[in-house]
Amino acid sequence: MAFTRRKRFLNWVDRNPKCKFIDDEAYQSEVLYDPNNEDPSQRIKIFHTPNLEKKPSIIKKIIQSIWVPGTNLRGKSWSSNNFDAQLGQTASIMSFSGIFDGLCIAPVLWYLTKAAGFFAIPTSILYSALLLIISNKAGEYSMNRPKDNNSTASFLLFVFFVLSLLKTLLSGVGLDLVSRSGEIKNATASQFLEIKAPLTQKKEIIYSDLLDSASKECNKLTAKQSQLDLSNRSQRKIYNELQAKMYRKPLNIESQDPKYLLDNFSMDLGPCRKVNLINNLNGQNNFNQENSLKYKYDLSKILSPVSSLYVFQRNKYNDIFNGNPLKGSRKDLEKYIPYFEKSNIDFNINCINSKENCLEDVSWSNPGQAINEASKQFYSRLGNKDWSNLGLSYIGFLISILLSTSSTVLLYTASIDIRNRASRSSKVEEWMEDIFAELDIEEEAK
Secondary structure, three states, rough: OOEEEEEEEEHHHHHHHHHHHHHHHHHHHEEOOOOOOHHHHHHEEEEEEOOOOOOOOOOHHHHHHHOHHHHHOOOOOOOHHHHHHHHHHHHHHHHHHHHHHHHHHHHHHHOOHHHHHHHHHHHHHHHHHHHHHHHHHHHHHOOOOOOHHHHHHHHHHHHHHHHHHHHHHHHHHHHHHHHHHHHHHHHHHHHHOOOOOOOOOOOOOOOOHHHHHHHHHHHHHHHHHHHOOOOOHHHHHHHHHHHHHHHHOOOOOOOOOOOHEEEEEOOHHOOOHHHHHHHHHHHHHHHHHHHHHHHHHHHHOOOOOHHHHHHHHHHHHHHHHHHOOEEOOOOEEHHHHHHHHHOOOOOOOOOOOOOOHHOOOOEEEHHHHHHHHHHHHHHHHHHHHOOHOHEEEEEEHHHHHHHHHOOOHHHHHHHOOHHHHOOOHHHHHHHHHHHHHHHHHHHOOO
């Protein structure tokens, strides 16, 4: 008996390996065989329970928005196993790229939401998830590229690329904020730290006005002495009187300290004695200043830049950081207090803030500055090809570039594939319905 078109079609489906999934569905169908039925067409009855499409749960929707199924990238009109496998790979790379970037930029988002306090972590996770979902949806909808929607699809692919680019640019910075947190703080502190004060600078002179007047008078008296003839007895007497006047000092005083004498007995001191006392004082001050500068330089080699900024430039430290970098090591620095008290160098090891702040670790007072400094340092090292100090952040940055580029290229090539257009074509659906209708009509006519 000659095969009808329906039987030829079914025979072709049975022998075609690409339609194996149809055979599997057919073999699993439940049937009732009634050989005694007078109508041959009714001897086999198929019990088919249609799969009612259930509305996916919110959790399933969220999961599919984060890890996009390959079937979401095509339409429902047509498909094939090979095309679905290709779309599955594209969707996996796109989803993995978004998740990887989300993990890399999580520290950046945490710093941006740090003002939320206890809710900073959940808020940063929420923002990261929203960026991931928006990016995935833009990539998913960019696949819908019929002629009347081509511009919209191109715009959505551009949005996907821009979001991927922004996340890639921040990926290395985010990894740096985790792996090099201490180094970033110290590098920032080093920019503001002033350790080496010039030793050749003009020294501060105390009692400068008194020194000028006393020096003039002392020089005048010295000049008079030089004009005297010491071989003459009367002139020797004048010389001795001038000498006594020049170096006059008060009697019965309690202390010989130069500062004490100058502050309390200035009128009783001879001009030359005043000059000597003032010069001695200034010499001692210069010695203390240079000695303190030496200690400051030595301490800068022992302390971290953050600790040095805390000790020597507290106001600048408070502008940039919070917390106490000297926890547990404050007593080691107390022995230097007397040296710096005798100089004009600021040396502050006491924590004058709240008790909680004194017990906290060092943190940024402005989270935005942390991101800014991390970005400048990361791209500076990248520009200088400082590969040895890039480490984990460089590897993450490179992986992010490869994933983002691959995702964009794969989405574009899949979107312009004729099979993708066929999967969304209403014409294909009409042809399928017409073919099956013709087969049913022809079978009934037989």
